[in-house]
Amino acid sequence: MKTSSLISITALAGASMLMLAGCSGGSGDGGDGGGGEAATRACVILPDAASSPRWENGDRPALEKAITDAGFEADIQNAQGDTSKYATIADQQLSKGCGVMLLVDYNGAAVAVTTKAQDQGIPVIAYDRPIEGADYYVSFDNEEVGALEGQSILDGLAAAGKDPASATVVYMGGDPADGNAKMFHDGAVSVMEPAGITPAQEPPGVWDGDKSATNFEQALTALGGKVDAVWVANDTNAAGVITILDKNGLTVPVSGQDASVAGLQNVLLGKQTATVYKPFGLEADAASDLAIKLLNGETPSVDKQLDDGTPYIAVTPILVGPDDVQQVVDDGNADAAEICTDDVADACAAHGVG
Numbered sequence: 286m287k288t289s290s291l292i293s294i295t296a297l298a299g300a301s302m303l304m305l306a307g308c309s310g311g312s313g314d315g316g317d318g319g320g321g322e323a324a325t326r327a328c329v330i331l332p333d334a335a336s337s338p339r340w341e342n343g344d345r346p347a348l349e350k351a352i353t354d355a356g357f358e359a360d361i362q363n364a365q366g367d368t369s370k371y372a373t374i375a376d377q378q379l380s381k382g383c384g385v386m387l388l389v390d391y392n393g394a395a396v397a398v399t400t401k402a403q404d405q406g407i408p409v410i411a412y413d414r415p416i417e418g419a420d421y422y423v424s425f426d427n428e429e430v431g432a433l434e435g436q437s438i439l440d441g442l443a444a445a446g447k448d449p450a451s452a453t454v455v456y457m458g459g460d461p462a463d464g465n466a467k468m469f470h471d472g473a474v475s476v477m478e479p480a481g482i483t484p485a486q487e488p489p490g491v492w493d494g495d496k497s498a499t500n501f502e503q504a505l506t507a508l509g510g511k512v513d514a515v516w517v518a519n520d521t522n523a524a525g526v527i528t529i530l531d532k533n534g535l536t537v538p539v540s541g542q543d544a545s546v547a548g549l550q551n552v553l554l555g556k557q558t559a560t561v562y563k564p565f566g567l568e569a570d571a572a573s574d575l576a577i578k579l580l581n582g583e584t585p586s587v588d589k590q591l592d593d594g595t596p597y598i599a600v601t602p603i604l605v606g607p608d609d610v611q612q613v614v615d616d617g618n619a620d621a622a623e624i625c626t627d628d629v630a631d632a633c634a635a636h637g638v639g
């Protein structure tokens with residue numbers, strides 16, 4: 286990711302704060318009775334529950350805790366993969382009053398909400414996924430996520446004694462409507478291409494395990510059943526791909542991200558080379574700190590920016606292979622009992638997970 290080091294965003298944040306002060310002063314901008322209460326509420330919209338378990342299991346509790354521990358109210362809703370529901374939730378939140386909004390985009394729905402919030406003097410933090418026009422962007426370093434995935438594919442090929450330059454690698458990216466998908470792809474390519482990898486097949490990107498399975502099955506058929514590795518953008522998609530590899534009796538390097546239960550199980554079973562672990566609490570804390578500063582009328586300063594100039598806080602992701610799974614459990618971000626079910630129990634024992 287291109288970033289410029291230490292930029293001052295005082296002017297931008299200052300402008301937001303002036304508007305925020307107007308909103309919290311009871312001008313009614315926040316809607317019916319936003320008034321003084323508005324500045325105490327952080328309004329959050331999550332995208333869905335299906336693309337990844339992270340949103341409900343990881344992000345929601347972490348955001349809720351950080352915001353309420355700081356003495357503010359957290360209004361956290363989930364758009365359930367529905368852009369009109371996204372807009373309706375936003376209108377309801379704005380009419381109750383918001384001092385700040387933290388939005389995870391879903392198919393571009395957050396762009397209009399951002400404009401609406403800013404028109405009411407409410408600063409917007411793009412959480413995890415970039416949103417055009419947002420005041421801030423807080424995420425993991427998405428190109429680094431992709432680079433770690435690419436590295437896991439190279440590691441897997443090396444372990445299998447295969448030359449990456451002649452390997453048949455299928456690329457299974459994320460939904461292009463999510464601005465992160467391109468960053469994951471760019472990061473992965475930045476590592477795989479110098480090793481000589483080019484995509485043998487590249488079906489359309491999705492965030493959907495079932496569709497990934499279907500798309501991968503078609504790609505595999507087109508390749509006459511031959512594949513050496515599959516770069517997959519996240520664990521949910523990887524699980525779909527793995528059902529097809531299993532069906533065809535194939536075990537090849539597969540990447541993923543989110544350290545979901547399914548992903549960690551596949552890593553332990555040797556069906557997925559690694560998952561990129563993004564301790565969601567770190568991301569939620571970074572976003573909540575920013576939100577709390579804004580709610581408190583402070584002027585946050587951020588040391589990076591996206592190519593379009595949006596101030597950007599990037600948290601560092603971690604690559605997790607079978608011997609690192611216990612770290613995720615120790616951090617409280619996965620439950621050993623949930624991971625180590627019947628067919629995974631032996632692998633858990635072998636890799637010290639419990």
Ligand code: GAL
Binds near residue numbers: 336414466519563
């Ligand atoms: C991305 C996010 C990933 C993954 C994916 C599917 O934007 O960064 O962690 O969850 O969406 O929801």
